[in-house]
Structures are given as C-alpha cells and as structure tokens.
Amino acid sequence: MDQLEKEVHPKILQALLDAKTDYTFDDALENEMILNMGPQHPATHGVLRLLLRLDGEKIVACVPDLGYLHRGYEKMAENMTYYEYIPHTDRLDYISPMANNVAWVLAVEKLAGIEAPKRAQYIRMMIAELARIASHLVAIGSFAMDVGALTIFLWTLREREKILDIWDILCGARFTNSFTRIGGVANDAQPEALEKAKWFVDQFEPNLEECEKLVNANRIFVQRVDGIGAISKEDAINLGFSGPNLRACGVNFDLRVNAPYLCYNEVDFNVVTYSEGDCLARYFLRLDECRESAKIVKQVLEKMPQGEVLANQPKKVLPHKDEVYTKMEELIHDFMIVNFGINPPEGEIYHAIEGSKGELGFYLVSKGGGRPWKCKIRSPSFNNIQVLPKLVVGQMISDVVAIIGSIDPIMGEADK
Amino acid sequence: MNLKELVPQKLKEKFPDITFHISDYKDELTIKFDKKNVVDVCKYLKEDDDLQFYYCSDVTAVDWAKRKNRFTVVYNIFSLKNNFRLRLKSDVDEGNCAIDSVSSVWGSANWHERETYDMYGIKFNNHPDLRRMYMPEEFEYHPLRKDFPLMGIPGSLPLPKK
Amino acid sequence: MGLESYIKESGFIATKLDAIIGWARKNSVWPMPMGISCCAIEMMAVGDPKYDIARFGSEVMRFTPRQCDLMIVAGTVTYKMAPVVKKIFDQMPDPKWVIAMGACTSSGGMYRSYSVVQGIDQFLPVDIYLAGCPPRPDNLLYALMKIQDKIGKTKAAEFKNLPELNVIQNN
Numbered sequence: 001m002d003q004l005e006k007e008v009h010p011k012i013l014q015a016l017l018d019a020k021t022d023y024t025f026d027d028a029l030e031n032e033m034i035l036n037m038g039p040q041h042p043a044t045h046g047v048l049r050l051l052l053r054l055d056g057e058k059i060v061a062c063v064p065d066l067g068y069l070h071r072g073y074e075k076m077a078e079n080m081t082y083y084e085y086i087p088h089t090d091r092l093d094y095i096s097p098m099a100n101n102v103a104w105v106l107a108v109e110k111l112a113g114i115e116a117p118k119r120a121q122y123i124r125m126m127i128a129e130l131a132r133i134a135s136h137l138v139a140i141g142s143f144a145m146d147v148g149a150l151t152i153f154l155w156t157l158r159e160r161e162k163i164l165d166i167w168d169i170l171c172g173a174r175f176t177n178s179f180t181r182i183g184g185v186a187n188d189a190q191p192e193a194l195e196k197a198k199w200f201v202d203q204f205e206p207n208l209e210e211c212e213k214l215v216n217a218n219r220i221f222v223q224r225v226d227g228i229g230a231i232s233k234e235d236a237i238n239l240g241f242s243g244p245n246l247r248a249c250g251v252n253f254d255l256r257v258n259a260p261y262l263c264y265n266e267v268d269f270n271v272v273t274y275s276e277g278d279c280l281a282r283y284f285l286r287l288d289e290c291r292e293s294a295k296i297v298k299q300v301l302e303k304m305p306q307g308e309v310l311a312n313q314p315k316k317v318l319p320h321k322d323e324v325y326t327k328m329e330e331l332i333h334d335f336m337i338v339n340f341g342i343n344p345p346e347g348e349i350y351h352a353i354e355g356s357k358g359e360l361g362f363y364l365v366s367k368g369g370g371r372p373w374k375c376k377i378r379s380p381s382f383n384n385i386q387v388l389p390k391l392v393v394g395q396m397i398s399d400v401v402a403i404i405g406s407i408d409p410i411m412g413e414a415d416k
Numbered sequence: 417m418n419l420k421e422l423v424p425q426k427l428k429e430k431f432p433d434i435t436f437h438i439s440d441y442k443d444e445l446t447i448k449f450d451k452k453n454v455v456d457v458c459k460y461l462k463e464d465d466d467l468q469f470y471y472c473s474d475v476t477a478v479d480w481a482k483r484k485n486r487f488t489v490v491y492n493i494f495s496l497k498n499n500f501r502l503r504l505k506s507d508v509d510e511g512n513c514a515i516d517s518v519s520s521v522w523g524s525a526n527w528h529e530r531e532t533y534d535m536y537g538i539k540f541n542n543h544p545d546l547r548r549m550y551m552p553e554e555f556e557y558h559p560l561r562k563d564f565p566l567m568g569i570p571g572s573l574p575l576p577k578k
Numbered sequence: 579m580g581l582e583s584y585i586k587e588s589g590f591i592a593t594k595l596d597a598i599i600g601w602a603r604k605n606s607v608w609p610m611p612m613g614i615s616c617c618a619i620e621m622m623a624v625g626d627p628k629y630d631i632a633r634f635g636s637e638v639m640r641f642t643p644r645q646c647d648l649m650i651v652a653g654t655v656t657y658k659m660a661p662v663v664k665k666i667f668d669q670m671p672d673p674k675w676v677i678a679m680g681a682c683t684s685s686g687g688m689y690r691s692y693s694v695v696q697g698i699d700q701f702l703p704v705d706i707y708l709a710g711c712p713p714r715p716d717n718l719l720y721a722l723m724k725i726q727d728k729i730g731k732t733k734a735a736e737f738k739n740l741p742e743l744n745v746i747q748n749n
Contacts, residue, residue, distance in 0.1 A: 009552075015545050039659060039662050041641075046613075046615065066549060067551060067552070067656075069654065069659070070551070071656065071694050072691030072692055072693050072694065074535070075560055076690075076691050079566055087688065091615070091616050138619075157626040175712070238524065240471070253496055258496075347442065348441065349441070349444060350501065350503065352473065363474060363476060378492070412615045415550060552657075565692070566691055567692060573693070575695065575700060576660055
C-alpha cells in the first residue's frame with residue numbers, strides 16, 4: 001500500500017476508493033485491483049490517464065486524470081492579440097482544425113461587431129463541414145481499429161487524405177491551417193479547390209459504403225459494441241454530453257439548427273438521432289453525419305455567391321496584402337492591427353458552434369484593449385470525458401477501449 | 417412572451433429579497449446576484465416548467481485583479497426547450513474565496529468547478545471531489561490568476577534528469 | 579536488391595561486421611510512436627497508404643517500448659508528461675535513437691507558457707530535430723532516411739560509451 005501511495009497521489013486514490021474498500025492483502029484473489037491505463041497507451045486517444053478499480057475483470061470505479069497536454073491556452077490568450085491567437089485555436093481539436101478557427105473568429109466577430117461577407121460565410125461553412133467529415137472519418141476508423149478491425153482505419157485515412165489535399169490547395173497547409181481571418185477568410189477559394197471539393201463529395205458516398213460493408217454486418221464487431229456504454233437521455237443532458245454523443249441518446253439538439261450561425265438556415269439537411277445511446281448508435285450516427293455533411297457541402301458549392309472574402313472595416317480587418325505594399329493608409333492600418341490589436345468594445349460574449357465533437361464555445365471578456373482580458377474555451381471533449389466514469393462502471397476492461405473510441409475524445413481540446 | 421423579459425420577471429417573483437442586476441449586451445442576457453443564493457437560483461432555473469435550463473455549458477471565473485471582489489464566477493447555461501442562453505454571475509472576494517457548488521444541480525458543473533479551483537483557487541463548498549484538474553497535485557500556485565507569470569515560476573514543476 | 583549484386587558465384591562477401599550490422603539495423607528501424615498531440619496525426623498519416631512508412635522497413639509501429647529502437651516524440655511535452663516520456667525512453671533497449679518531431683518538441687514551439695517543456699533535449703538525448711508545425715509526412719520520411727544514414731555509419735565501438743549503459747549497471 002505504501003508503494004501504491006508513492007505511485008499514485010493520495011487524493012486521486014481517495015477519489016478512486018470508497019470507504020468500504022479494504023486493502024490488506026490477505027487473499028490476492030479476493031481483493032480489487034487498481035489498474036493504471038496510463039497516459040501512453042495505444043488505445044486511449046491521446047494522453048488520457050485512467051485509473052481503474054477492478055473486481056476481476058469488471059470495473060467498479062474509474063477516475064480519469066487529465067492535464068498531460070495542458071499547454072496553457074487560456075493564459076496565452078490573455079497575452080496575445082485576437083489575430084495572433086488564430087493559429088493556436090487550430091491545435092485545439094487537431095483532427096478538425098478548420099472548425100476551431102471558424103468558432104474563434106465567429107466569437108471575436110460577435111464581440112467586435114463585424115460581419116463577414118456572404119462568400120466568406122459560405123467558404124467557412126464548406127471548410128467546417130469538410131472538417132467534420134475528416135474528424136468523423138478518423139473517429140470511425142480508430143474506433144473500429146480499437147475494437148480490432150484494422151483495415152477500415154487505412155481506408156478512412158485514404159478518404160481523409162483527399163480532404164487534406166483540398167485544404168492544401170485552398171490555403172497551403174495540409175492541416176492546422178489558420179485559414180479564417182477576422183472579417184472573412186484569408187484568401188479566396190481557388191477554382192481548383194472548389195472543383196476538387198465537388199469531385200470529392202461525388203465519390204465519397206460509394207467509398208463510405210465500401211468501408212461500411214467491412215464492419216456493419218460483422219458479427220464480432222456488432223457483438224463487441226452493441227449495448228456497451230449506454231446512457232439515458234436525462235443523464236446525458238445533465239452530465240453535459242454534446243454533439244454526436246448526445247444525439248445518439250435521442251436528444252434532437254444540434255447547434256446548427258437550434259442556434260444557427262453562418263448560413264446554415266439557407267441549406268437543407270437532416271439532424272440524425274438514434275435512441276439507444278450505446279457505442280453502436282454513436283458509430284452509426286457518425287456515419288450518417290458524414291453523409292449529411294457531404295450533402296451540405298454539395299449545396300454550398302452550388303449556392304456559393306461571388307464577391308469579396310474580407311469585410312470592409314479598415315480599423316479592424318486586415319487589408320489585402322498587395323494594398324499594404326503599395327498604399328499608405330493600408331500600411332498604417334496593417335501595422336496598428338498587427339501590433340496593437342483590434343480593440344473591441346468592453347463587454348463579454350459567449351459563442352458556441354457545433355464542432356465535430358460537440359459544442360465548442362468561446363467565452364470572451366474584453367476590457368477594450370487589443371488582447372482579451374479572459375478567454376475560456378468550452379471544449380466538448382472535456383465534458384465528454386466527464387461522462388466516462390459513469391459509462392464504464394460494470395463493463396469489462398476491453399469494453400473501456402470501445403467506449404473511449406466511441407466517445408471520441410481529443411486530448412488537445414480536453415486539456416487545453 | 418419573450419424569454420429575455422420572462423426570466424428576470426420570474427426570478428424577481430420567486431426571490432423578492434435578492435437583488436438581481438440584469439444586463440443585455442449583444443443580445444445576451446446576464447444576471448448577477450450575491451453568491452450565497454447561487455444554489456437556490458440555479459435549482460429554480462432548472463426545475464421551473466417554463467424555463468427548464470437543464471444544460472450547463474460552462475462554469476468559469478474571471479480575475480479582475482482589483483482589491484474588492486477580485487473574482488467573478490460565471491455560469492453559462494442553456495435551455496433546450498426554449499433555445500435560450502443565459503449567463504449567471506456572482507462575485508467572490510479574495511479574502512473569503514469560496515462559493516457553493518452547483519454540482520448537485522447540474523452534473524456537468526463538477527469538472528468545470530474543479531478546473532476553476534485549479535486555475536483560480538476558488539473553493540467550492542459541498543463539492544464531492546475537489547481536486548486539481550490539470551496541474552499536478554503538488555503544484556502550489558493557481559496559474560490563471562493575474563499575478564502568476566506566463567512563463568511560470570522556475571522550479572515549481574520538476575523535470576527528470578537527462 | 580543490393581546484396582545479390584555483391585554475391586557473384588560462391589556466396590561469400592567480404593565486409594566489415596559494422597557495415598553489415600549497420601545495414602541490417604537501419605533497414606528495419608521499428609519506431610515507437612510517442613504520439614501526444616497534433617504531430618501524432620501526421621505520424622498516423624505516414625503510416626497510411628499514401629506516404630507509406632512500411633517501405634522503409636518500419637513495418638510496424640509497436641506501442642511497446644521493449645521492441646522498438648526509434649522513439650518519435652510527436653507532440654507537445656508538458657512538465658506533467660515529461661517523466662512519462664523519460665520512463666518510456668528508459669524502457670527501450672539499446673541501441674536507441676530519438677527524433678524530436680515538430681516545433682514543440684524541438685524548442686517548445688509556439689507554446690511559450692508555464693506548463694510546456696521548452697524542448698525535450700532538456701531531458702532526452704535527441705538525434706534529429708524536425709521542423710514544422712506539424713511537419714509534413716514527407717518531412718518525417720526524410721528524417722527517417724537521415725536516421726538510417728546515421729545508424730548505418732555508427733560503429734559498434736561507439737556503443738560502449740553510451741551513458742544509458744552506465745545507468746543500467748549502477749541500478
């Protein structure tokens with residue numbers, strides 16, 4: 001027991017054990033075992049540490065230990081301007097990087113009172129939905145890989161590479177591309193990028209079906225995940241589940257419909273829900289959401305209006321680069337905005353978007369300066385992991401892997 | 417009736433002796449009140465039939481770095497039935513750095529309050545498991561306070577030897 | 579391949595032991611992916627069919643350190659995570675090499691904050707620093723090729739002075 005207390009901090013042990021636990025080791029088979037599913041593990045998606053208390057192979061209690069990727073995002077936000085923070089938001093949910101950019105920029109635009117032009121809104125919608133597809137592809141692939149089906153991971157990654165190619169043409173970087181700017185997007189979408197996006201959504205459906213055929217009717221896969229990790233509707237809402245996890249419990253809640261942002265009220269899509277709330281429902285929901293997102297991208301490509309991609313507000317929006325090099329006022333504005341920030345009025349806002357994992361929100365407090373006074377990132381994975389101890393109680397260890405895969409946490413976001 | 421008027425009206429009816437400061441900035445309603453009534457107000461907002469604020473998005477704190485009422489604890493809640501977002505605020509002084517926990521009302525507030533404790537040092541009374549969230553347990557400071565430097569305090573976090 | 583051109587008729591080649599051991603070691607480097615954050619995704623992309631790492635000999639990415647010889651630290655290392663990385667590095671058998679992938683591991687990257695280690699060379703001996711945020715998969719393959727060159731040229735006599743060996747003997 002002393003050895004155990006040296007390895008695990010006593011406060012964490014206290015949370016894991018309850019008053020009834022007796023750890024005098026008379027009979028090794030009679031006692032419960034404390035297992036450390038450490039930060040470095042092939043199946044925890046990233047650096048998530050789980051301390052499990054096991055009775056044989058059944059789990060009695062589980063305490064997640066976060067913070068192995070805590071990089072100090074909120075403190076850094078207080079020390080840099082709103083523009084400088086855009087690349088940092090990329091690395092929050094690093095599987096769907098464009099969506100975080102869109103969330104941050106929308107929050108800052110709400111605070112500063114800027115409205116981006118229509119074409120920029122449509123481009124943002126397209127990249128956010130492509131980010132959602134990319135994220136769900138990785139989630140599906142790694143979930144199936146954790147359960148044992150290795151091929152589907154390579155096939156979904158192959159699809160994801162096509163999306164990364166689209167982003168490469170659009171903004172120059174495969175991923176962690178800080179493409180959005182306050183007031184619009186960094187540059188106009190090239191015709192090649194739009195053509196490639198159209199080609200992608202046309203060939204996406206049959207390829208996704210091919211991936212599905214591998215596992216959907218596979219007896220082993222279905223038995224491994226059916227009925228595992230079920231949660232009821234009320235518990236899900238109470239504990240803060242959001243995104244695909246919440247919709248798999250039967251709650252028809254999608255921020256794109258309930259609190260619309262960008263131009264989602266102009267495109268037509270369904271909000272998919274399932275009612276069982278277990279791992280299989282979450283898996284099917286992500287597959288269906290990929291299809292819905294492909295539908296949205298198709299409509300966005302058809303409806304994309306022509307026009308500017310940056311708003312015309314010289315004091316707050318960075319001017320075009322060729323004007324900065326040739327004209328005087330644009331040079332001065334560029335200098336002031338980059339060095340001193342955009343100075344939004346004093347106040348606070350909270351803006352959330354439907355990210356691929358759930359509700360990604362930014363709470364910004366401004367005191368009138370170029371840097372935010374406080375920035376809180378409401379990350380969906382943080383809340384999703386909070387539900388994990390409730391889901392794993394009573395299941396076996398191999399189910400823990402399936403449950404973590406189906407919740408799809410991203411530690412960069414959960415640890416901020 | 418518009419929810420922006422309904423919520424303050426209902427709160428004033430139910431709790432006549434609490435002073436509420438209502439403000440509306442960029443189409444978002446914020447209600448500020450004294451910290452000793454937190455659990456009652458939150459419970460009422462959740463359980464009332466018209467309001468039904470079942471979903472707690474976020475619990476955090478703001479450090480104003482001035483002498484009196486240094487911290488403000490902020491609750492962002494959402495009502496699924498009405499699609500309405502509300503913000504509740506309540507001041508906490510540095511001397512008596514404690515406030516009641518609302519984790520009995522909303523389960524999702526549990527970890528958010530732990531994170532607020534870790535980052536700011538605000539204690540939450542009646543919290544089931546108040547531990548640090550991100551920093552290791554042996555860490556003595558609270559990083560998001562305004563007097564903590566960005567690069568950290570040298571020596572506060574140990575590093576293994578080469 | 580290369581070897582058949584040396585064996586003309588009788589099946590004897592004259593070589594130094596160093597060269598043949600180096601050749602065998604460098605063409606079967608098994609990486610230990612210490613995937614922590616965003617760079618881990620590009621490391622996953624190196625494994626996928628488009629940028630195939632298996633053709634370089636790194637057929638499997640074993641997640642157990644006992645079977646690997648190259649540790650690719652991909653992602654930001656925080657002070658809380660540093661003892662874990664060091665422990666895994668210590669568990670790897672000799673000879674071992676480290677690639678510091680990305681800006682975060684090389685120097686703290688864009689995170690100049692209280693909880694990020696400003697460069698993993700403060701507690702790990704690094705062989706290759708890879709720039710990029712995240713480095714493209716082609717970049718990681720180039721680093722792997724550079725490590726293969728280094729492994730091929732390392733003489734066996736140099737392994738006797740490794741500091742890690744002293745640590746194991748003294749424990």
